[in-house]
Amino acid sequence: xxxxxxxxxxxxxxxxxxxxxxxxxxxxxxxxxxxxxxxxxxxxxxxxxxxxxxxxxxxxxxxxxxxxxxxxxxxxxxxxxxxxxxxxxxxxxxxxxxxxxxxxxxxxxxxxxxxxxxxxxxxxxxxxxxxxxxxxxxxxxxxxxxxxxxxxxxxxxxxxxxxxxxxxxxxxxxxxxxxxxxxxxxxxxxxxxxxxxxxxxxxxxxxxxxxxxxxxxxxxxxxxxxxxxxxxxxxxxxxxxxxxxxxxxxxxxxxxxxxxxxxxxxxxxxxxxxxxxxxxxxxxxxxxxxxxxxxxxxxxxxx
Amino acid sequence: xxxxxxxxxxxxxxxxxxxxxxxxxxxxxxxxxxxxxxxxxxxxxxxxxxxxxxxxxxxxxxxxxxxxxxxxxxxxxxxxxxxxxxxxxxxxxxxxxxxxxxxxxxxxxxxxxxxxxxxxxxxxxxxxxxxxxxxxxx
Numbered sequence: 001x002x003x004x005x006x007x008x009x010x011x012x013x014x015x016x017x018x019x020x021x022x023x024x025x026x027x028x029x030x031x032x033x034x035x036x037x038x039x040x041x042x043x044x045x046x047x048x049x050x051x052x053x054x055x056x057x058x059x060x061x062x063x064x065x066x067x068x069x070x071x072x073x074x075x076x077x078x079x080x081x082x083x084x085x086x087x088x089x090x091x092x093x094x095x096x097x098x099x100x101x102x103x104x105x106x107x108x109x110x111x112x113x114x115x116x117x118x119x120x121x122x123x124x125x126x127x128x129x130x131x132x133x134x135x136x137x138x139x140x141x142x143x144x145x146x147x148x149x150x151x152x153x154x155x156x157x158x159x160x161x162x163x164x165x166x167x168x169x170x171x172x173x174x175x176x177x178x179x180x181x182x183x184x185x186x187x188x189x190x191x192x193x194x195x196x197x198x199x200x201x202x203x204x205x206x207x208x209x210x211x212x213x214x215x216x217x218x219x220x221x222x223x224x225x226x227x228x229x230x231x232x233x234x235x236x237x238x239x240x241x242x243x244x245x246x247x248x249x250x251x252x253x254x255x256x257x258x259x260x261x262x263x264x265x266x267x268x269x270x271x272x273x274x275x276x277x278x279x280x281x282x283x284x285x286x287x288x289x290x291x292x293x294x295x296x297x298x299x300x301x302x303x
Numbered sequence: 304x305x306x307x308x309x310x311x312x313x314x315x316x317x318x319x320x321x322x323x324x325x326x327x328x329x330x331x332x333x334x335x336x337x338x339x340x341x342x343x344x345x346x347x348x349x350x351x352x353x354x355x356x357x358x359x360x361x362x363x364x365x366x367x368x369x370x371x372x373x374x375x376x377x378x379x380x381x382x383x384x385x386x387x388x389x390x391x392x393x394x395x396x397x398x399x400x401x402x403x404x405x406x407x408x409x410x411x412x413x414x415x416x417x418x419x420x421x422x423x424x425x426x427x428x429x430x431x432x433x434x435x436x437x438x439x440x441x
Contacts, residue, residue, distance in 0.1 A: 017391055020363035028311050090312060091337035097358060098347040104354045110361055115312070115342045 004035040008042055011137040014107060019137050023112055026129040033269060040132045040261075046078075046140035047246050048131055050160030052122060052182065055148025057166045058192040060099035062229040062238075063145055067103050069239040070141065076108040078139030080130050082123050084147045085115040092116075096145060110139060121155025122146035128159050128264060141242075149182055157185035158260045161253075162245045164188045164238070167206075169198040174209050183210075186222045188241045194226040194234060274301040312342040313437050316364040318350045320383060323373035328400065332368070335426030341433070352379055356386035359395060365437040368429075371401040381414035388415065394438040400424065 010018035025031055031039070051059050060081065067077045081096035092115035103109040112130065119125045123146055134142045146156050157163045165186035183189065183206075191203050203224045210221040223241050227234030274280060283301055286292040317333050319326050326348055333343045344362050346354070359367050367387060369380060376399065384397050399411065400420040408419045417436060420429055 016360055017363075020361055024314075024363045085342075086337055086340075089338050089340045091340045092312075092342045093333050093337045094342065094344045095347075097344060097362075101346070101350075101354060104357045112361055113344045117312075 004031070004038055008039070008136055011133070016107075016110065019110065019133070020112070022133055023130050026133055027114065027117075027124070027126050029126065033272060036129060036268075037265075039129070039136055042136040043132050044135055044138065044140065046135035046142045047162065047243075048135075048160045049141050049143045049242055050146065050156035050163040051143060051166060052146040052149045052153070052156050052163065052185075053166030053192075054150065054168070054171075057148075057168045058229045059145050059148075059166050060096040062166055062190070062192055062227065062235070063096075063143055064100045064102055065227075065229045065232050065235040066143065066239060066242075067100065067109055068232070069235050071103070071106065071108055075141065076139045077110075078131075078134030078137070078142040079109070079111040079145065080114055080127055080134070080142070081111065081145040082114045082116055082127060082147050085117050087118075090117075110134060110137075116147055119155075120153070122149050122153030123155050123159065128261075131159070151179065151181040154182060154185045158257075161249065161257065162187045162242050164190060164242060166190055166192050167202070168193050169196045169202045171202060174205050187245045188238070189222050189224045190234070190238055191224065191226045192229050194228040195231070199226050270302055274298065277301050312340055313366065313433060314342045314344065314362065314364040315366040315368055315433065316344045316346065316355070316359050316362055317368045317370065318346045318355045318358070319348045319370050320350045320352060320355055320379045321371055321373045321375045322349060323371070324348055325372050326370070328372075329370040332370070332400070332426065332429065336430060336433075339426065339430040341430070352382040352386050355383050356390055356392075359387055359392060360390050364395060366396045366398065366433050369397070369399045369401075371399060371403070374402075376401070376403050376411065377407055380411055380416055384415035396433070396437050398429075398432070400429070 007018050007022050011022060051063055053059050063079060070077050083092055083094040083096060085092045094113035094115060097111055097113055100111050114124050114127060116124045127144060131142050131144055144156065144160060146153060163185050165182055169191060189206060191199050203226050206224045225234055225238055225241060227238055279301060283297040287294050287297055315336060317329055319329055333345045336343050346358050380399055387395055387397060396417050397415060398418045399416050403419050403421065411419055418432060
Protein backbone atom coordinates (compact mmCIF):
# COMPACT_ATOMS: atom_id res chain seq x y z
CA UNK A 1 0.00 0.00 0.00
CA UNK A 2 1.45 3.42 -0.94
CA UNK A 3 2.07 6.05 1.70
CA UNK A 4 -0.96 7.98 2.89
CA UNK A 5 0.53 11.32 1.84
CA UNK A 6 0.94 10.03 -1.68
CA UNK A 7 -2.58 8.64 -1.79
CA UNK A 8 -4.00 11.93 -0.53
CA UNK A 9 -1.99 13.85 -3.13
CA UNK A 10 -3.44 11.62 -5.84
CA UNK A 11 -6.96 12.07 -4.46
CA UNK A 12 -6.53 15.84 -4.28
CA UNK A 13 -5.25 15.86 -7.86
CA UNK A 14 -8.51 14.25 -8.97
CA UNK A 15 -7.59 10.56 -8.97
CA UNK A 16 -11.00 9.23 -8.03
CA UNK A 17 -9.86 5.63 -7.93
CA UNK A 18 -7.19 6.48 -5.36
CA UNK A 19 -9.83 8.21 -3.22
CA UNK A 20 -12.24 5.29 -3.61
CA UNK A 21 -9.59 2.81 -2.47
CA UNK A 22 -8.66 5.01 0.47
CA UNK A 23 -12.31 5.02 1.56
CA UNK A 24 -12.39 1.22 1.33
CA UNK A 25 -9.29 0.91 3.50
CA UNK A 26 -10.76 3.28 6.07
CA UNK A 27 -13.98 1.31 6.08
CA UNK A 28 -12.09 -1.94 6.55
CA UNK A 29 -9.89 -0.56 9.33
CA UNK A 30 -6.75 -1.12 7.28
CA UNK A 31 -4.92 2.10 8.15
CA UNK A 32 -2.50 2.56 11.03
CA UNK A 33 -3.45 5.00 13.81
CA UNK A 34 -0.68 7.42 12.86
CA UNK A 35 -2.08 7.52 9.33
CA UNK A 36 -5.55 8.28 10.66
CA UNK A 37 -4.10 11.24 12.55
CA UNK A 38 -2.37 12.50 9.42
CA UNK A 39 -5.57 12.07 7.45
CA UNK A 40 -7.57 14.24 9.83
CA UNK A 41 -4.77 16.79 10.02
CA UNK A 42 -4.90 17.05 6.22
CA UNK A 43 -8.56 18.13 6.40
CA UNK A 44 -9.51 21.61 5.29
CA UNK A 45 -12.36 22.25 7.70
CA UNK A 46 -15.05 21.30 5.20
CA UNK A 47 -18.62 21.89 6.29
CA UNK A 48 -19.94 18.52 7.48
CA UNK A 49 -23.66 18.42 6.85
CA UNK A 50 -25.77 15.59 8.23
CA UNK A 51 -29.05 14.62 6.58
CA UNK A 52 -31.29 12.39 8.64
CA UNK A 53 -34.94 11.45 8.88
CA UNK A 54 -37.29 8.50 8.52
CA UNK A 55 -36.95 5.94 5.69
CA UNK A 56 -38.62 7.17 2.54
CA UNK A 57 -38.83 10.82 3.61
CA UNK A 58 -36.77 11.87 0.61
CA UNK A 59 -33.29 12.26 2.09
CA UNK A 60 -31.44 11.00 -0.98
CA UNK A 61 -33.58 13.02 -3.39
CA UNK A 62 -32.98 16.08 -1.25
CA UNK A 63 -29.24 15.43 -1.23
CA UNK A 64 -29.37 15.13 -5.03
CA UNK A 65 -31.07 18.55 -5.22
CA UNK A 66 -28.65 20.09 -2.72
CA UNK A 67 -25.68 18.82 -4.74
CA UNK A 68 -27.06 20.75 -7.74
CA UNK A 69 -27.49 23.88 -5.62
CA UNK A 70 -23.90 23.72 -4.38
CA UNK A 71 -22.47 22.80 -7.78
CA UNK A 72 -24.09 25.87 -9.34
CA UNK A 73 -22.03 27.89 -6.86
CA UNK A 74 -18.83 26.11 -7.74
CA UNK A 75 -18.58 23.96 -4.58
CA UNK A 76 -17.19 20.43 -4.83
CA UNK A 77 -19.56 18.10 -2.99
CA UNK A 78 -18.72 14.83 -1.28
CA UNK A 79 -21.47 12.49 -0.14
CA UNK A 80 -21.42 9.49 2.18
CA UNK A 81 -24.74 7.67 2.05
CA UNK A 82 -25.23 5.08 4.78
CA UNK A 83 -27.73 2.23 4.54
CA UNK A 84 -28.31 -0.53 7.09
CA UNK A 85 -26.46 -3.84 7.16
CA UNK A 86 -28.53 -6.95 7.76
CA UNK A 87 -28.28 -8.06 11.39
CA UNK A 88 -28.74 -11.62 10.11
CA UNK A 89 -26.42 -12.03 7.12
CA UNK A 90 -24.19 -8.94 7.42
CA UNK A 91 -25.12 -8.08 3.84
CA UNK A 92 -26.76 -4.86 2.71
CA UNK A 93 -28.62 -3.26 -0.14
CA UNK A 94 -27.59 0.32 -0.72
CA UNK A 95 -29.97 2.25 -2.92
CA UNK A 96 -29.33 5.91 -2.14
CA UNK A 97 -27.26 6.30 -5.26
CA UNK A 98 -30.30 5.69 -7.47
CA UNK A 99 -31.59 9.15 -6.53
CA UNK A 100 -28.28 10.89 -7.10
CA UNK A 101 -27.60 9.86 -10.68
CA UNK A 102 -28.13 13.42 -11.99
CA UNK A 103 -24.51 14.10 -11.13
CA UNK A 104 -22.76 11.19 -12.80
CA UNK A 105 -19.84 12.30 -14.88
CA UNK A 106 -19.36 15.45 -12.79
CA UNK A 107 -15.84 15.42 -11.37
CA UNK A 108 -16.92 17.87 -8.68
CA UNK A 109 -19.17 15.29 -7.05
CA UNK A 110 -18.13 12.10 -5.26
CA UNK A 111 -20.81 9.79 -3.91
CA UNK A 112 -19.98 6.78 -1.79
CA UNK A 113 -22.42 4.24 -0.36
CA UNK A 114 -21.61 2.70 2.99
CA UNK A 115 -23.23 -0.13 4.92
CA UNK A 116 -23.67 0.43 8.66
CA UNK A 117 -21.88 -2.86 9.51
CA UNK A 118 -23.48 -3.41 12.87
CA UNK A 119 -23.40 0.13 14.23
CA UNK A 120 -26.74 1.29 15.62
CA UNK A 121 -26.65 5.08 15.68
CA UNK A 122 -27.58 5.56 12.03
CA UNK A 123 -23.98 5.63 10.77
CA UNK A 124 -21.15 3.12 10.37
CA UNK A 125 -18.32 3.15 12.92
CA UNK A 126 -15.91 4.48 10.29
CA UNK A 127 -18.19 7.08 8.67
CA UNK A 128 -16.38 9.91 10.44
CA UNK A 129 -13.08 8.78 8.94
CA UNK A 130 -14.45 8.51 5.40
CA UNK A 131 -15.92 12.00 5.80
CA UNK A 132 -12.49 13.23 6.90
CA UNK A 133 -10.98 11.69 3.77
CA UNK A 134 -13.44 13.51 1.50
CA UNK A 135 -12.58 16.71 3.36
CA UNK A 136 -8.87 16.10 2.89
CA UNK A 137 -9.47 15.36 -0.81
CA UNK A 138 -10.93 18.83 -1.26
CA UNK A 139 -14.68 18.28 -1.08
CA UNK A 140 -16.65 20.94 0.80
CA UNK A 141 -19.36 20.48 1.86
CA UNK A 142 -19.25 16.83 2.85
CA UNK A 143 -22.80 15.53 3.18
CA UNK A 144 -23.51 12.49 5.33
CA UNK A 145 -26.86 10.82 4.77
CA UNK A 146 -27.80 8.51 7.63
CA UNK A 147 -29.66 5.25 7.66
CA UNK A 148 -33.40 5.93 7.71
CA UNK A 149 -33.85 7.08 11.27
CA UNK A 150 -36.68 6.48 13.70
CA UNK A 151 -36.70 8.46 16.90
CA UNK A 152 -33.34 7.92 18.49
CA UNK A 153 -30.65 7.37 15.85
CA UNK A 154 -29.01 10.63 16.81
CA UNK A 155 -25.30 9.92 16.41
CA UNK A 156 -25.12 12.17 13.35
CA UNK A 157 -25.53 15.23 15.59
CA UNK A 158 -22.21 14.50 17.29
CA UNK A 159 -20.43 14.24 13.95
CA UNK A 160 -22.02 16.81 11.65
CA UNK A 161 -21.70 20.52 12.22
CA UNK A 162 -25.13 21.11 10.77
CA UNK A 163 -27.80 18.45 11.13
CA UNK A 164 -30.80 18.60 8.84
CA UNK A 165 -33.81 16.53 9.89
CA UNK A 166 -36.08 15.62 6.98
CA UNK A 167 -39.70 14.92 7.83
CA UNK A 168 -42.85 14.40 5.75
CA UNK A 169 -46.27 16.07 6.10
CA UNK A 170 -47.68 12.91 7.71
CA UNK A 171 -45.15 13.01 10.54
CA UNK A 172 -47.80 13.17 13.22
CA UNK A 173 -49.26 15.72 15.58
CA UNK A 174 -47.76 18.18 18.03
CA UNK A 175 -47.00 15.48 20.56
CA UNK A 176 -44.59 13.83 18.12
CA UNK A 177 -42.93 17.21 17.77
CA UNK A 178 -42.21 17.51 21.49
CA UNK A 179 -40.93 13.98 22.07
CA UNK A 180 -37.27 13.58 22.79
CA UNK A 181 -34.96 12.37 20.03
CA UNK A 182 -34.55 13.12 16.38
CA UNK A 183 -36.18 16.56 16.26
CA UNK A 184 -34.10 17.71 19.21
CA UNK A 185 -30.87 17.34 17.30
CA UNK A 186 -32.04 19.35 14.30
CA UNK A 187 -30.24 22.53 13.35
CA UNK A 188 -32.56 22.80 10.37
CA UNK A 189 -35.86 20.98 9.89
CA UNK A 190 -37.34 20.48 6.45
CA UNK A 191 -40.77 19.09 5.70
CA UNK A 192 -40.19 17.35 2.37
CA UNK A 193 -42.87 16.17 -0.08
CA UNK A 194 -44.27 19.67 0.31
CA UNK A 195 -46.67 19.11 -2.56
CA UNK A 196 -48.70 16.78 -0.37
CA UNK A 197 -51.64 18.07 1.63
CA UNK A 198 -50.83 19.32 5.10
CA UNK A 199 -47.17 20.27 4.55
CA UNK A 200 -47.59 23.91 5.50
CA UNK A 201 -49.77 22.98 8.45
CA UNK A 202 -47.15 20.49 9.70
CA UNK A 203 -44.49 23.20 9.38
CA UNK A 204 -46.62 25.71 11.32
CA UNK A 205 -47.30 23.18 14.09
CA UNK A 206 -43.63 22.34 14.37
CA UNK A 207 -42.61 25.99 14.54
CA UNK A 208 -45.19 26.64 17.25
CA UNK A 209 -44.06 23.70 19.38
CA UNK A 210 -40.34 24.30 18.95
CA UNK A 211 -40.58 27.99 19.79
CA UNK A 212 -41.95 27.12 23.24
CA UNK A 213 -38.69 25.43 24.19
CA UNK A 214 -37.07 26.56 27.38
CA UNK A 215 -35.57 25.08 30.49
CA UNK A 216 -31.95 24.21 31.00
CA UNK A 217 -31.20 23.45 27.38
CA UNK A 218 -31.42 26.80 25.72
CA UNK A 219 -30.73 26.69 22.07
CA UNK A 220 -32.43 28.70 19.38
CA UNK A 221 -35.39 27.00 17.70
CA UNK A 222 -34.28 25.55 14.36
CA UNK A 223 -35.79 27.00 11.21
CA UNK A 224 -38.56 24.85 9.73
CA UNK A 225 -38.67 24.84 5.93
CA UNK A 226 -40.82 23.11 3.33
CA UNK A 227 -39.36 21.48 0.23
CA UNK A 228 -40.40 19.33 -2.71
CA UNK A 229 -37.04 17.81 -3.51
CA UNK A 230 -38.12 15.91 -6.61
CA UNK A 231 -39.13 19.21 -8.26
CA UNK A 232 -36.29 21.21 -6.74
CA UNK A 233 -38.71 23.46 -4.83
CA UNK A 234 -37.48 24.93 -1.56
CA UNK A 235 -33.95 23.62 -2.06
CA UNK A 236 -32.23 26.99 -2.40
CA UNK A 237 -33.68 28.28 0.90
CA UNK A 238 -32.55 25.01 2.50
CA UNK A 239 -29.01 25.48 1.22
CA UNK A 240 -29.05 29.02 2.60
CA UNK A 241 -30.31 27.83 6.00
CA UNK A 242 -27.57 25.17 6.15
CA UNK A 243 -24.88 27.72 5.38
CA UNK A 244 -26.38 30.31 7.74
CA UNK A 245 -26.20 27.74 10.53
CA UNK A 246 -22.49 27.26 10.01
CA UNK A 247 -21.87 31.00 9.71
CA UNK A 248 -23.45 31.38 13.14
CA UNK A 249 -21.39 28.71 14.88
CA UNK A 250 -20.13 29.64 18.32
CA UNK A 251 -16.75 28.83 19.86
CA UNK A 252 -18.63 26.58 22.26
CA UNK A 253 -20.06 24.53 19.38
CA UNK A 254 -16.61 24.21 17.84
CA UNK A 255 -15.28 22.97 21.20
CA UNK A 256 -18.12 20.47 21.59
CA UNK A 257 -17.36 18.94 18.21
CA UNK A 258 -13.64 18.89 18.93
CA UNK A 259 -14.39 17.07 22.17
CA UNK A 260 -16.42 14.51 20.28
CA UNK A 261 -13.64 13.90 17.74
CA UNK A 262 -11.21 13.50 20.62
CA UNK A 263 -13.56 11.05 22.30
CA UNK A 264 -13.66 8.96 19.13
CA UNK A 265 -9.91 9.04 18.74
CA UNK A 266 -9.35 8.12 22.40
CA UNK A 267 -11.81 5.22 22.16
CA UNK A 268 -10.12 3.96 19.00
CA UNK A 269 -6.60 4.27 20.37
CA UNK A 270 -7.41 2.84 23.78
CA UNK A 271 -9.07 -0.18 22.21
CA UNK A 272 -6.17 -0.74 19.84
CA UNK A 273 -3.66 -0.48 22.66
CA UNK A 274 -5.60 -2.87 24.87
CA UNK A 275 -6.23 -5.35 22.06
CA UNK A 276 -2.52 -5.40 21.19
CA UNK A 277 -1.60 -6.18 24.77
CA UNK A 278 -0.28 -9.67 25.46
CA UNK A 279 -2.82 -9.91 28.29
CA UNK A 280 -5.84 -9.37 26.03
CA UNK A 281 -6.74 -13.03 25.48
CA UNK A 282 -6.29 -13.83 29.17
CA UNK A 283 -8.47 -10.86 30.10
CA UNK A 284 -11.22 -12.06 27.74
CA UNK A 285 -11.07 -15.47 29.37
CA UNK A 286 -11.19 -13.94 32.86
CA UNK A 287 -14.27 -11.89 31.96
CA UNK A 288 -15.91 -14.90 30.29
CA UNK A 289 -15.37 -17.00 33.40
CA UNK A 290 -16.61 -14.14 35.58
CA UNK A 291 -13.34 -14.05 37.50
CA UNK A 292 -12.95 -10.38 36.58
CA UNK A 293 -15.37 -7.64 35.63
CA UNK A 294 -14.78 -5.88 32.28
CA UNK A 295 -14.08 -2.47 33.84
CA UNK A 296 -11.32 -3.81 36.08
CA UNK A 297 -9.89 -5.71 33.12
CA UNK A 298 -9.95 -2.52 31.04
CA UNK A 299 -8.12 -0.59 33.79
CA UNK A 300 -5.50 -3.30 33.96
CA UNK A 301 -5.01 -3.48 30.18
CA UNK A 302 -4.72 0.29 29.82
CA UNK A 303 -2.79 0.81 33.05
CA UNK B 304 -11.34 -2.00 14.56
CA UNK B 305 -9.98 -5.25 13.38
CA UNK B 306 -8.55 -5.66 9.93
CA UNK B 307 -9.82 -9.10 9.13
CA UNK B 308 -9.79 -9.15 5.36
CA UNK B 309 -11.61 -12.46 5.11
CA UNK B 310 -14.58 -11.08 7.04
CA UNK B 311 -14.88 -8.06 4.79
CA UNK B 312 -18.11 -8.26 2.77
CA UNK B 313 -17.75 -8.42 -1.01
CA UNK B 314 -19.09 -5.23 -2.58
CA UNK B 315 -21.24 -5.66 -5.69
CA UNK B 316 -22.63 -3.00 -7.99
CA UNK B 317 -25.88 -4.16 -9.61
CA UNK B 318 -27.05 -2.13 -12.57
CA UNK B 319 -29.49 -2.33 -15.42
CA UNK B 320 -27.83 -0.83 -18.46
CA UNK B 321 -29.93 0.28 -21.41
CA UNK B 322 -33.61 0.86 -21.83
CA UNK B 323 -35.52 -2.20 -20.71
CA UNK B 324 -37.65 -1.55 -17.66
CA UNK B 325 -37.79 -5.02 -16.20
CA UNK B 326 -35.88 -4.95 -12.95
CA UNK B 327 -37.61 -7.68 -10.98
CA UNK B 328 -34.72 -10.06 -11.63
CA UNK B 329 -32.12 -7.52 -10.54
CA UNK B 330 -34.06 -6.77 -7.36
CA UNK B 331 -34.50 -10.45 -6.53
CA UNK B 332 -30.77 -10.93 -7.00
CA UNK B 333 -29.98 -7.85 -4.88
CA UNK B 334 -32.10 -9.23 -2.08
CA UNK B 335 -30.62 -12.72 -2.46
CA UNK B 336 -27.05 -11.43 -2.38
CA UNK B 337 -27.88 -9.34 0.69
CA UNK B 338 -29.01 -12.55 2.37
CA UNK B 339 -25.75 -14.19 1.27
CA UNK B 340 -23.80 -11.46 3.08
CA UNK B 341 -22.82 -9.26 0.14
CA UNK B 342 -22.93 -5.47 0.21
CA UNK B 343 -24.99 -4.59 -2.84
CA UNK B 344 -25.14 -1.14 -4.37
CA UNK B 345 -28.20 -1.02 -6.58
CA UNK B 346 -28.21 1.80 -9.12
CA UNK B 347 -31.51 1.08 -10.78
CA UNK B 348 -32.82 1.29 -14.29
CA UNK B 349 -31.68 2.92 -17.53
CA UNK B 350 -28.00 3.22 -16.80
CA UNK B 351 -25.58 4.32 -19.50
CA UNK B 352 -22.21 2.54 -19.66
CA UNK B 353 -20.61 5.77 -18.38
CA UNK B 354 -22.91 5.82 -15.33
CA UNK B 355 -22.05 2.20 -14.51
CA UNK B 356 -18.31 2.77 -14.83
CA UNK B 357 -18.42 5.98 -12.75
CA UNK B 358 -20.35 4.24 -9.99
CA UNK B 359 -17.99 1.24 -10.03
CA UNK B 360 -15.03 3.57 -9.60
CA UNK B 361 -16.46 5.69 -6.76
CA UNK B 362 -17.87 2.71 -4.90
CA UNK B 363 -14.66 0.68 -5.30
CA UNK B 364 -16.68 -2.48 -5.86
CA UNK B 365 -15.27 -5.96 -6.27
CA UNK B 366 -17.94 -7.04 -8.75
CA UNK B 367 -20.07 -5.30 -11.36
CA UNK B 368 -23.27 -7.27 -12.07
CA UNK B 369 -25.24 -6.25 -15.16
CA UNK B 370 -28.81 -7.33 -15.76
CA UNK B 371 -30.02 -6.96 -19.31
CA UNK B 372 -33.11 -8.25 -21.09
CA UNK B 373 -33.39 -5.83 -23.98
CA UNK B 374 -31.19 -7.51 -26.55
CA UNK B 375 -28.70 -4.63 -26.56
CA UNK B 376 -26.07 -6.64 -24.68
CA UNK B 377 -23.62 -6.85 -27.59
CA UNK B 378 -23.54 -3.05 -27.73
CA UNK B 379 -23.63 -2.16 -24.04
CA UNK B 380 -21.69 -4.85 -22.20
CA UNK B 381 -18.38 -4.68 -24.11
CA UNK B 382 -18.55 -0.89 -23.81
CA UNK B 383 -18.95 -1.14 -20.02
CA UNK B 384 -15.99 -3.52 -19.76
CA UNK B 385 -13.93 -1.11 -21.86
CA UNK B 386 -14.85 1.90 -19.68
CA UNK B 387 -14.29 0.02 -16.42
CA UNK B 388 -10.86 -1.18 -17.57
CA UNK B 389 -10.11 2.31 -18.91
CA UNK B 390 -10.46 3.63 -15.38
CA UNK B 391 -7.79 1.24 -14.25
CA UNK B 392 -10.21 -1.10 -12.52
CA UNK B 393 -8.35 -4.13 -13.83
CA UNK B 394 -9.30 -6.50 -11.05
CA UNK B 395 -13.02 -5.82 -10.95
CA UNK B 396 -15.12 -8.81 -11.99
CA UNK B 397 -17.76 -7.93 -14.59
CA UNK B 398 -20.60 -10.44 -14.91
CA UNK B 399 -23.93 -10.38 -16.68
CA UNK B 400 -27.34 -11.96 -16.35
CA UNK B 401 -30.56 -11.91 -18.30
CA UNK B 402 -31.78 -13.06 -21.68
CA UNK B 403 -28.66 -13.56 -23.73
CA UNK B 404 -28.51 -16.05 -26.64
CA UNK B 405 -25.91 -18.81 -26.31
CA UNK B 406 -24.28 -17.66 -29.54
CA UNK B 407 -23.44 -14.30 -27.93
CA UNK B 408 -22.03 -15.69 -24.69
CA UNK B 409 -18.66 -16.62 -26.16
CA UNK B 410 -18.35 -13.21 -27.80
CA UNK B 411 -19.16 -11.47 -24.53
CA UNK B 412 -16.58 -13.55 -22.71
CA UNK B 413 -14.03 -12.67 -25.36
CA UNK B 414 -14.91 -9.01 -24.71
CA UNK B 415 -14.10 -9.40 -21.02
CA UNK B 416 -17.40 -10.37 -19.41
CA UNK B 417 -16.35 -13.03 -16.92
CA UNK B 418 -19.57 -15.01 -16.80
CA UNK B 419 -23.11 -14.88 -18.15
CA UNK B 420 -25.97 -16.18 -16.03
CA UNK B 421 -29.12 -17.20 -17.88
CA UNK B 422 -32.63 -18.13 -16.77
CA UNK B 423 -32.72 -20.87 -14.15
CA UNK B 424 -29.57 -19.73 -12.39
CA UNK B 425 -29.97 -19.84 -8.61
CA UNK B 426 -28.92 -17.09 -6.24
CA UNK B 427 -26.60 -19.60 -4.61
CA UNK B 428 -24.79 -20.25 -7.91
CA UNK B 429 -24.24 -16.51 -8.43
CA UNK B 430 -23.06 -16.04 -4.84
CA UNK B 431 -20.65 -18.95 -5.09
CA UNK B 432 -19.25 -17.69 -8.37
CA UNK B 433 -18.71 -14.19 -6.96
CA UNK B 434 -17.02 -15.57 -3.84
CA UNK B 435 -14.69 -17.70 -5.93
CA UNK B 436 -13.83 -15.10 -8.53
CA UNK B 437 -14.06 -11.67 -6.90
CA UNK B 438 -10.70 -10.05 -6.31
CA UNK B 439 -8.99 -10.63 -3.02
CA UNK B 440 -7.31 -7.72 -1.41
CA UNK B 441 -4.54 -7.64 1.12
